[in-house]
Each structure stands twice: as structure tokens, then as C-alpha cells.
Amino acid sequence: MIARVLGPLRVTMNGDSVVPAARKAKKLLAVLILNHGRVVQRDTIERELWGLDVPMSASTGIQNSVMQIRKSIALSQRGAAACRSPKEILVTEPTGYRLDVPCGELDVSHYRRLVAEAGDAAERGDLTLASAQLNSALKLWRDAPLADVPAGPVLRAHVRQLEEGRRSVLSRRVALDLRLGRYSEVIGELHALAALNPYDETLHEYLILALYLSGRRNDALAAYQDVRTAMADGTGLEPSPQLRRLQQGILSGDGSLDEHLERRLLKRPGTWERLGQPTGV
Known part of the structure; x- marks a missing residue:
């Protein structure tokens, strides 16, 4: 099977x-x-x-x-x-x-195994392999999970769990690519993801960082304004303090931006969250 x-x-x-x-x-x-x-x-x-x-x-x-x-x-x-x-x-x-x-015959098992292997690689400090494994895991997705099945409450819970895990895996893979210095390579993908997820501040943060680290300071500041406007129009809220500190660091050019980069991208991975694992029924 x-x-x-x-x-x-x-x-x-x-x-x-x-x-x-x-x-x-x-x-x-x-x-x-x-x-x-x-x-x-x-x-x-x-x-x-x-x-x-x-x-x-x-x-x-x-x-x-x-x-x-x-x-x-x-x-x-x-x-x-x-x-x-x-x-x-x-x-x-x-x-x-x-x-x-x-389990080797199920795509979801293959996906979870790749995510776990990426975690092991990250904890060993092999960020290149970790990024590659997460990328392979994400390529297994063909569409929304069980896209053609009329889901009831049990399947909907599974689908939500899988989709949340996918977003977490994607966010982790982008963070790894930024830590590997692949700033320009991820900008196009992040622009598309930010457009699809206007209130996901982590994705917008990574987009702003990728633009800034690629030497595109003005574009990074414009990206901050985009997410600020989207949040104000859609939720009536301001961006998080973390995102505002990132903007201020880019504007001022002081040590706060270096501290932000150290905290978000340059630290060692620590304990890897086992993303997308089943929780049972």
C-alpha cells in the first residue's frame, strides 16, 4: 500500500x-x-x-x-x-x-522522518543538511492535506495539526537559510508567503531581515510599513514589539540590530521542536 x-x-x-x-x-x-x-x-x-x-x-x-x-x-x-x-x-x-x-509507504511518515532528521542535523550544527532535509519534506506536499475528502471533526483536527506543522517547518527552513547567508535566494519566496499570510509576523520579520541583509535597506523599511498597514487595516493592531525593534534597529543603525540578528539567526539551534508529529486521536 x-x-x-x-x-x-x-x-x-x-x-x-x-x-x-x-x-x-x-x-x-x-x-x-x-x-x-x-x-x-x-x-x-x-x-x-x-x-x-x-x-x-x-x-x-x-x-x-x-x-x-x-x-x-x-x-x-x-x-x-x-x-x-x-x-x-x-x-x-x-x-x-x-x-x-x-510507515515507509505513507507520505506523512516520510515527511515526519525528514523533519526529525533535519532536527538532528541542526543540533549537530550541520545547518546545510538541516535546510535540505526540511526542503525535501516540504516538497512532499501536493496541496492542502486531504484536499478532496469532506472532513468531519476528527479529520479537521488532523488537517489543522498538519498545516500548523507545515508552517512551522517552513519558518524553520527559512530561518536556517538566513543563517546560512542565503539572503537573496529567499526574498522571492518570502514575498509570496508574506502576501498569503499578511498577519504572520515571523514571515514578515524574515522578509525584512532578508532584504536588509541583501543591502536593500529601503525595501526592508517598506516591507515593515506594508505589514504595519495590513495589520492596522485588518486587525486594528500595531506590529509586535519585536518587529518594531527590528524597524528601529534598521533606522538607527545602532547595536540593537546586531543584538536582534544574534538572537534570531545566529544563535545555536538548541533543542529542536519535533514538528508535525502525531498527537493521537
Whole structure:
């Protein structure tokens, strides 16, 4: 089984899709993939498939969805030497169901492994490798997670977690590139990201730093004014004290900017946050 959730749901076996057409079965398969190797409790499945309005026939409905997924798996095994039956892949447990597939076949597992390896590299001081690993992790994303699955409350929580992790990974990778002196290389990407995230002060801070460190002082100050205007118009708030100190450091040219750079870019990585890891259901 090869499963892709970092974008539209794609699950194949022997080259054939095993994603069922039925809406509830598709949702169940997505939940099982995101919790592969762990038992998904029946009440969790009910919450995803029906929300708070769980019908008396929920148990039968879940069984029907399980049968549809197993049927898709069985169809993909026709003419192939199958090592395991559909029931050994989608396992019935006393309290729920478990998808038993090697984590190496899931894009989200590959993504998390690359992020963890980047953390190890950063803690060793190999910032070039750390940046490369995070870049490889980000390239696994094809679109919003489960973009074609009508998510219920359980899947929405997973999607939010994945998207927050992606933003954190992206922010960390940009910070590493700045620490590596790749100022000009990240400006275009940061301009696009800042436009998509007008209130994300970290991304705007990195854009201002990249412009300033590339010798574009006026553009850096203009970028500060852009985020200040966007925040005033959209939220009625001023930028954070940290962002204002950065602007003042650029304007004054005193030691405060050097202190900002030391604090934000030049310090050693310390303990790496394990970004995008699953928290369970």
C-alpha cells in the first residue's frame, strides 16, 4: 500500500486505487491512514462520520465502510501474490480498527522522518543538511492535506495539526537559510508567503531581515510599513514589539540590530521542536 495524504487522498496497492467511492468509507480510510498502526476507537469513527448526530445504525454503517475498504484492497490483489489478506491489513480490534501498513509507504511518515532528521542535523550544527532535509519534506506536499475528502471533526483536527506543522517547518527552513547567508535566494519566496499570510509576523520579520541583509535597506523599511498597514487595516493592531525593534534597529543603525540578528539567526539551534508529529486521536 502506498498512501498520500499531503494533498488529495491517494491510496494504491499494486498500482490500483483502493480509495472507495462512498463518502463515509473514504473518510474512514483517511482516519485510519493518519493513525496507521494504532487502534482507532469506534466512538472516534462515529464522531468523524456523523458528528454529534450518531444514528442507532452507526455500528452497521461502520461495518459497511470497513467492508468497502477491504473489498477495494481485495480487488487490487487479483492476479498478484498477496502476502496478507484484507483483514490482516485493515484489522478488527476489540475496541475499533487498525490499519497495519509499513510507515515507509505513507507520505506523512516520510515527511515526519525528514523533519526529525533535519532536527538532528541542526543540533549537530550541520545547518546545510538541516535546510535540505526540511526542503525535501516540504516538497512532499501536493496541496492542502486531504484536499478532496469532506472532513468531519476528527479529520479537521488532523488537517489543522498538519498545516500548523507545515508552517512551522517552513519558518524553520527559512530561518536556517538566513543563517546560512542565503539572503537573496529567499526574498522571492518570502514575498509570496508574506502576501498569503499578511498577519504572520515571523514571515514578515524574515522578509525584512532578508532584504536588509541583501543591502536593500529601503525595501526592508517598506516591507515593515506594508505589514504595519495590513495589520492596522485588518486587525486594528500595531506590529509586535519585536518587529518594531527590528524597524528601529534598521533606522538607527545602532547595536540593537546586531543584538536582534544574534538572537534570531545566529544563535545555536538548541533543542529542536519535533514538528508535525502525531498527537493521537
